[in-house]
Structure formats: structure tokens, C-alpha cells
Amino acid sequence: xxxxxxxxxxxxxxxxxxxxxxxxxxxxxxxxxxxxxxxxxxxxxxxxxxxxxxxxxxxxxxxxxxxxxxxxxxxxxxxxxxxxxxxxxxxxxxxxxxxxxxxxxxxxxxxxxxx
Amino acid sequence: xxxxxxxxxxxxxxxxxxxxxxxxxxxxxxxxxxxxxxxxxxxxxxxxxxxxxxxxxxxxxxxxxxxxxxxxxxxxxxxxxxxxxxxxxxxxxxxxxxxxxxxxxxxxxxxxxx
Numbered sequence: 086x087x088x089x090x091x092x093x094x095x096x097x098x099x100x101x102x103x104x105x106x107x108x109x110x111x112x113x114x115x116x117x118x119x120x121x122x123x124x125x126x127x128x129x130x131x132x133x134x135x136x137x138x139x140x141x142x143x144x145x146x147x148x149x150x151x152x153x154x155x156x157x158x159x160x161x162x163x164x165x166x167x168x169x170x171x172x173x174x175x176x177x178x179x180x181x182x183x184x185x186x187x188x189x190x191x192x193x194x195x196x197x198x199x200x
Numbered sequence: 201x202x203x204x205x206x207x208x209x210x211x212x213x214x215x216x217x218x219x220x221x222x223x224x225x226x227x228x229x230x231x232x233x234x235x236x237x238x239x240x241x242x243x244x245x246x247x248x249x250x251x252x253x254x255x256x257x258x259x260x261x262x263x264x265x266x267x268x269x270x271x272x273x274x275x276x277x278x279x280x281x282x283x284x285x286x287x288x289x290x291x292x293x294x295x296x297x298x299x300x301x302x303x304x305x306x307x308x309x310x311x312x313x314x
Binding site for chain 1: 231233237240241242243245248250255256288290292294297298299300302303304305306307308310
């Protein structure tokens with residue numbers, strides 16, 4: 086069964102500092118996609134970053150980057166220069182590349198940012 | 201522009217009412233989704249439409265009835281709901297069904313059943 090695990094229910098970081106959110110997944114597939122979504126108090130799910138499993142290079146989007154370790158089935162999100170607006174629930178998600186429309190979510194990590 | 205628009209943003213309905221949630225996207229996406237999210241939980245998939253046809257129903261009770269009138273619109277018809285159905289209902293879309301394409305979400309409709 087395909088599962089996504091986020092072992093940190095809550096994390097906190099000081100403004101301008103760096104924080105890393107953990108995500109592991111279990112799959113027997115070789116071709117898949119991984120995502121980090123952010124859900125602020127407004128509740129809209131916003132795509133933060135996406136990683137294709139066939140790419141060895143880690144994805145980056147401005148202050149957000151991932152550490153994708155395919156063999157270890159690990160997909161952590163690093164937020165650099167944290168801002169107050171980064172405070173949100175972060176969900177890691179997994180999607181197989183074929184034959185299914187299911188996006189499998191982890192349980193989420195709530196990130197607090199302190200000034 | 202990656203925008204999925206949902207209306208209404210908030211809905212309060214009685215257990216005997218009939219109401220509908222609406223979702224619209226103009227990105228040319230051919231897969232559309234309904235998710236249900238309870239407080240402090242991840243979203244749970246309810247329905248998937250691929251090319252305007254229902255492709256996945258995650259054993260959702262019949263009091264929830266989805267409809268896809270055209271490639272841009274998705275409705276969720278609600279009838280005889282229970283208080284435990286109170287949740288955030290998220291609509292989403294992606295460019296191509298059954299692929300690794302990114303799924304884009306709307307802002308959600310908060311539903312309260314009284």
C-alpha cells in the first residue's frame with residue numbers, strides 16, 4: 086500500500102531562520118510525483134513545490150527547496166529565510182504517474198513562525 | 201493562471217435541505233475532483249471526473265451527488281445531510297487525468313449542517 090508519513094505534527098521557527106519539514110513515503114512504484122502543499126488559515130491548498138521521481142536534481146522554488154532521497158523514500162522540505170506568511174499547515178503528497186487520479190496525503194505538519 | 205473558483209464560500213443547511221456547491225475552472229483541465237476535509241485532517245478524495253465522466257467514487261454516501269455539466273464546471277448536490285458531514289469541501293482540477301500532473305485546489309466551501 087502507498088502511504089505518506091509526516092512524523093512532525095508541529096514545528097516552529099524564528100523569522101529569517103531555516104526550518105526543515107520531514108516526509109517519508111512507501112511505494113513499490115518507480116515513476117511517481119511528490120508534492121508539498123501549504124494550507125494557511127484561509128484553508129486554500131497552495132502548491133509549494135513538486136518533484137518528479139525520475140529527476141535526481143532536487144526541486145527549488147525561491148526560498149523553498151526539497152531534499153529528495155529516492156532510495157530512502159524521503160522527501161523533506163526546507164524553508165529558508167522564514168517569513169510570518171509561511172505559517173500554515175504543510176502537507177506532503179504522493180501521486181503515481183499512471184492509472185490513478187489519487188493524491189495521497191500525509192497527516193500534515195503545522196508550522197508556526199515567530200517574530 | 202491556476203485558478204479554481206468555488207461558491208459559496210460558506211453554507212449552512214438543515215438536514216432536510218437541498219443545496220449545491222459549485223466549482224469552475226478555465227484552465228482547460230480535463231480532470232476535476234471533490235475532496236472533503238475535516239478539521240486538522242488531510243483532504244480525503246470523494247469523486248473524480250475524467251473528461252466529464254465520473255471515474256472514481258470513493259464509496260461516498262448517496263446524499264452527495266456529483267455532476268459535471270461541462271469541462272469547466274463541477275457541482276456537488278447535497279441532500280439530507282447529517283451533522284457529521286460538516287466540513288470543508290475542496291474542488292480541484294488537473295490538466296490530464298490519471299497522470300502525474302499537479303492538482304490545483306480551490307479555496308473551498310465551508311459546510312455546516314444543523
